[in-house]
Amino acid sequence: MQVEFPNLEFLRLSSINIKQIWHISSKQINSVKDLKNLFVEGCCNLEYLFTSSMVKSFKQLMVLKISDCKMMEGVTKEEGSMEGVIKEEERMFEISFPELDTLELEDLPKLTRFSLGNSNATINDSLPAASTENVENTYMPSFFHEKVEFPKLKLLRLSSIDIQQIWDLSIPQIPSSVQNSKISLLVQNLKKLFVEGCAKVKYLLTCSIVMSFNQLIWLKISNCEIMEAVIDSEESKEETTSFPELLTIELANLPKLTRFYHTENTSTVSLFDEKVGFPKLKFLSLSSIDIQQIWQISIPNISLVGEKEMCESFFSKLDTLELEDLPKLARLCHGNYSKFKFSMLRRFTISKCDVLKTLIGDNAVSSENVENTYTPSLFDEKVEFPRLERVTIKFMGSWSKIWDDKHDVNSCCQLNSLTVDSCEKLLNIFPFSMLERVRHKLDTLEIQNCASLEEIFGARQPQAQIITQPTNLVEIVPMFLFPELTHINLSKLPKLKGFVPQIHINEWPSLKQLRVDGCDAVQIFASELPSFLGINEDDKLQIQLISKRIFLYKRSGKICYMLPARHLVIWYGDNPDYWRWYKPDPRFPEVAELFRIVWFDIHGRINTRMLSPKTRYKAYLVFKLADKTYGFRNKPIEAAVLLGGAEVTKREVYLQAESGIVGNCDQYPKERGDNWFEVELGEIEFTKERGGDLVLHLRERYEEKCGVIIQGIEIRPN
Numbered sequence: 185m186q187v188e189f190p191n192l193e194f195l196r197l198s199s200i201n202i203k204q205i206w207h208i209s210s211k212q213i214n215s216v217k218d219l220k221n222l223f224v225e226g227c228c229n230l231e232y233l234f235t236s237s238m239v240k241s242f243k244q245l246m247v248l249k250i251s252d253c254k255m256m257e258g259v260t261k262e263e264g265s266m267e268g269v270i271k272e273e274e275r276m277f278e279i280s281f282p283e284l285d286t287l288e289l290e291d292l293p294k295l296t297r298f299s300l301g302n303s304n305a306t307i308n309d310s311l312p313a314a315s316t317e318n319v320e321n322t323y324m325p326s327f328f329h330e331k332v333e334f335p336k337l338k339l340l341r342l343s344s345i346d347i348q349q350i351w352d353l354s355i356p357q358i359p360s361s362v363q364n365s366k367i368s369l370l371v372q373n374l375k376k377l378f379v380e381g382c383a384k385v386k387y388l389l390t391c392s393i394v395m396s397f398n399q400l401i402w403l404k405i406s407n408c409e410i411m412e413a414v415i416d417s418e419e420s421k422e423e424t425t426s427f428p429e430l431l432t433i434e435l436a437n438l439p440k441l442t443r444f445y446h447t448e449n450t451s452t453v454s455l456f457d458e459k460v461g462f463p464k465l466k467f468l469s470l471s472s473i474d475i476q477q478i479w480q481i482s483i484p485n486i487s488l489v490g491e492k493e494m495c496e497s498f499f500s501k502l503d504t505l506e507l508e509d510l511p512k513l514a515r516l517c518h519g520n521y522s523k524f525k526f527s528m529l530r531r532f533t534i535s536k537c538d539v540l541k542t543l544i545g546d547n548a549v550s551s552e553n554v555e556n557t558y559t560p561s562l563f564d565e566k567v568e569f570p571r572l573e574r575v576t577i578k579f580m581g582s583w584s585k586i587w588d589d590k591h592d593v594n595s596c597c598q599l600n601s602l603t604v605d606s607c608e609k610l611l612n613i614f615p616f617s618m619l620e621r622v623r624h625k626l627d628t629l630e631i632q633n634c635a636s637l638e639e640i641f642g643a644r645q646p647q648a649q650i651i652t653q654p655t656n657l658v659e660i661v662p663m664f665l666f667p668e669l670t671h672i673n674l675s676k677l678p679k680l681k682g683f684v685p686q687i688h689i690n691e692w693p694s695l696k697q698l699r700v701d702g703c704d705a706v707q708i709f710a711s712e713l714p715s716f717l718g719i720n721e722d723d724k725l726q727i728q729l730i731s732k733r734i735f736l737y738k739r740s741g742k743i744c745y746m747l748p749a750r751h752l753v754i755w756y757g758d759n760p761d762y763w764r765w766y767k768p769d770p771r772f773p774e775v776a777e778l779f780r781i782v783w784f785d786i787h788g789r790i791n792t793r794m795l796s797p798k799t800r801y802k803a804y805l806v807f808k809l810a811d812k813t814y815g816f817r818n819k820p821i822e823a824a825v826l827l828g829g830a831e832v833t834k835r836e837v838y839l840q841a842e843s844g845i846v847g848n849c850d851q852y853p854k855e856r857g858d859n860w861f862e863v864e865l866g867e868i869e870f871t872k873e874r875g876g877d878l879v880l881h882l883r884e885r886y887e888e889k890c891g892v893i894i895q896g897i898e899i900r901p902n
Contacts, residue, residue: 192216199226206238220283221247228254232261232300239279246283251290258300259289279332287334290343297347298328326351328370337374344381351393376402383409387416387446394425401429406436413446415460426461433462436471443475454480454518466528469506479517504531511536516543525568530598532569534562535578543567561588569595578605589615600627600668608635612642616684623666632675643685665691676702693773743796744900746806747788747880748773752897755785776894777810784821784889787881788897792827792870795878800869800902803880804862806895807853809840813891816840821884825866828876833866837882839892860895867902 195216197205205224222245224233230253234242239260250259260279279299289295326349327342342350351370377400379388385408389397394415405414414435415425425445435441442453445460454477455470470478505526507513517524524544534540544566563569563586572595577586586604587596599622604613613631614622619641631637664683669692674680680703683690749765754776756762764777778784786805795801803825809816820836841852853861865880880897 189216190218192219194221195219196223197225197227198223201229202227203229203231205230205233217241218244220244223247223249224253225249225251226253228252231255232258234260236260236262236279236299236301239281243282245281247286248281248284249286249288249290250292251288253292255294256292257294258297259295260299262299262301281334282336284334284337286339287337288339288341288343289345290341292345295345295347296327298332332370334370335372337370339376339378340371340374341376341378342380342382343378346384347382348384348386350379350385350388371396371400373399375399376404378402378404379406379408380404381407383407386410386412388414390416391423391425391445394427398428400427402432403427403430404432404434405438406434408438410440411438412440413443414441415445417445417447424459424461426463429464430462431464432467432469433465434467434469435473436469438473441473441475453477456480464501466501466503468502468504469508470510471506471508473510474512475510476512476514477516477518478513500527502526502529504533505529506531506533507535507537507540508533509536510540511538513537513540515540518544523566523568525570526572528571529569530571531574532572533576533578534580535576537580538582540580541582561585561591563591563595564588565590567595571598572596573598574601575599576603577607578603580607581609583607584609584611586610586613587615587618589617591615591618597621598625600625602626602628603630604634605631606633607637608633610634610637612637612639614640615642619664619684623664623669625668626666627668628671629669630671630673631677632673634677634680636679637677638679638681639683639685640680641684663691665693668694670694670696672697673699674701674703675699678702679705681705743794744898745790745794746896746898747790748896749776749894750774752776752786752788752894754894755783756781773896778890778892778894780888780890782888783883783885785881785883785885786894787879789880790878790899792876792878795870795899796901797870800867801899802867802902803865804898804900805837805839805865805882806856806860806862806898807839808860808893808895810891810893813840815887815889816892819884819887819889821882823865824879824881825868826879826881827868832868835866837863837865839863862898865897 219242222242224230233250233256248259250256327345327347328351374397377397379385388405388411403414405411417423442455444456447459453475455473455475456478457480541562542564543562544564562583565588575596577583596618602613604610629640631640672692672695750773754763757776762779762781764779765774766777767774805823816839818838818841820838823835823837824831825833835851837851839853850864853863855861865882868878878899880899
């Protein structure tokens with residue numbers, strides 16, 4: 185019985201016990217002539233996919249993915265080789281997939297060649313008779329031979345396959361120009377090349393074939409145990425080369441890799457040097473490789489080259505730099521000039537680089553002097569990052585300083601995210617001189633597992649403008665405004681005392697999340713005043729997932745708490761027919777203005793751990809009335825305070841009195857000093873035994889109302 189699929193475009197075969205997919209002589213091969221996507225996985229008895237004569241029937245194939253086929257030895261197989269004899273016409277057969285766009289081969293432990301057959305057949309035909317006897321001793325078979333072509337291939341992924349060499353890099357007695365032209369047919373349109381877990385590959389390319397990869401944009405190599413370099417110079421031919429379109433390089437878990445370009449005659453220990461160029465490189469990730477230095481650039485006569493142009497040339501497009509687990513890395517780069525400028529770098533990640541003490545070195549690194557190289561801070565005046573936005577630093581246990589006091593004044597002005605983790609010797613994160621520079625843009629600050637850290641900003645007399653507080657504040661202190669800061673995470677910092685080692689007030693008007701955990705020396709971050717004594721003194725301060733404003737009560741130094749309108753539960757609050765949300769001022773969070781409603785119902789919730797213990801608190805609704813207001817005049821609104829689910833107080837309050845929005849009774853609204861009004865909802869005293877969630881509830885459900893504008897609920901000590 186013959187089965188045909190005249191319109192089949194997608195075929196997936198998974199975990200089936202087959203040795204062969206198509207019968208060699210069957211006419212049904214022609215029935216898959218329109219097949220575009222072929223996926224084969226977990227077919228453990230399959231030895232090959234196609235015979236060479238079948239290939240012509242798959243001219244429309246665009247995606248080929250094969251994985252977890254333990255017995256597969258080749259993707260294609262020459263028919264003659266199955267009988268031990270290769271006919272002349274079969275030997276010359278071209279293996280061509282004219283439309284193939286994606287080729288992925290993964291976890292095929294017996295796969296050694298793409299086209300299975302007599303590995304030396306085509307080579308022997310090309311050699312003089314006297315030379316063939318030595319071929320097997322000098323020639324290393326490659327995965328793709330010269331008769332395989334994929335003229336439109338854009339993505340090639342080879343993972344966990346048993347190969348030593350991917351392309352024919354040095355076939356004896358065949359001119360290199362002929363070999364290179366054949367390789368070009370394989371890779372001329374290749375954009376992404378991923379090589380993973382190929383334990384026998386020593387070099388990926390030779391200098392002479394790099395020019396065939398002029399469309400490559402992404403190169404990823406990982407878990408190749410004996411790989412020493414990406415490019416081999418081919419017997420001391422030290423030609424310069426370039427990847428003109430390459431945007432991304434990822435090199436990971438290559439324990440013997442020391443250089444990108446291998447040459448016999450070199451004294452440098454840098455991964456990159458002038459012999460290979462990446463004019464468009466944007467992303468560089470290096471992980472678990474055996475390097476001491478990343479870049480080595482030397483100009484014989486620096487006076488002939490503009491210093492600014494030269495120091496930017498190698499890094500002109502780099503956007504992201506990731507360095508992880510590089511135990512011998514002593515510095516990023518070296519050059520005979522005074523400063524490096526990473527003009528476009530926006531993201532920088534560094535982790536587990538124990539020897540690294542500085543980014544830029546004055547002298548070339550050699551294996552003899554790496555251990556003696558030392559500079560006390562990572563960022564100093566020798567390096568400039570004008571566009572740096574995100575910095576992540578982890579597991580740098582030997583660092584005692586990140587930024588030097590003499591850092592370049594043009595660096596880190598755009599910094600908006602900083603993560604520091606497991607840097608046990610750091611005493612502070614920034615020098616005080618950087619406070620004014622970073623506070624305007626900083627959005628996210630995450631610091632954890634730094635046992636010696638005492639302050640975020642180091643000690644120095646403040647140079648920024650001091651904002652004098654009203655006379656009823658305990659004392660006059662400097663205020664530091666971080667207008668964009670939304671997330672703060674401080675965890676396991678046992679010596680941390682505060683943002684700076686002096687009395688001050690921090691303002692975070694945009695704060696959405698604050699988490700402080702395992703910081704036993706911390707008292708409070710919103711303000712630090714002598715009158716403040718022991719917030720949560722018998723337990724760690726723990727504030728998590730909060731999008732509210734925390735501040736200091738001026739008379740006592742106790743914690744105050746504002747629940748903005750967005751963090752209240754408002755009946756039909758998300759319906760624009762009833763409520764309008766807007767910002768009355770850029771410094772304020774959103775407020776909610778009531779258009780019309782009958783069921784007026786608002787409640788807010790806060791965990792009492794956020795407040796000062798052993799303190800009597802009062803809660804206030806902060807609001808104002810719009811020009812058009814009705815339904816509130818002399819209308820009592822029920823206000824209830826609940827703690828741990830139990831009602832503590834219940835009372836009636838008024839948002840609009842008969843004579844206007846004034847009143848002496850605490851049931852009526854009072855005008856504040858900020859052009860808003862407040863009305864007291866109730867009071868409560870917290871003790872160790874009396875804790876849990878504090879719920880504040882207002883409701884009036886009998887008459888249509890309009891015109892109230894809600895800023896939030898403020899909780900402050902009595």
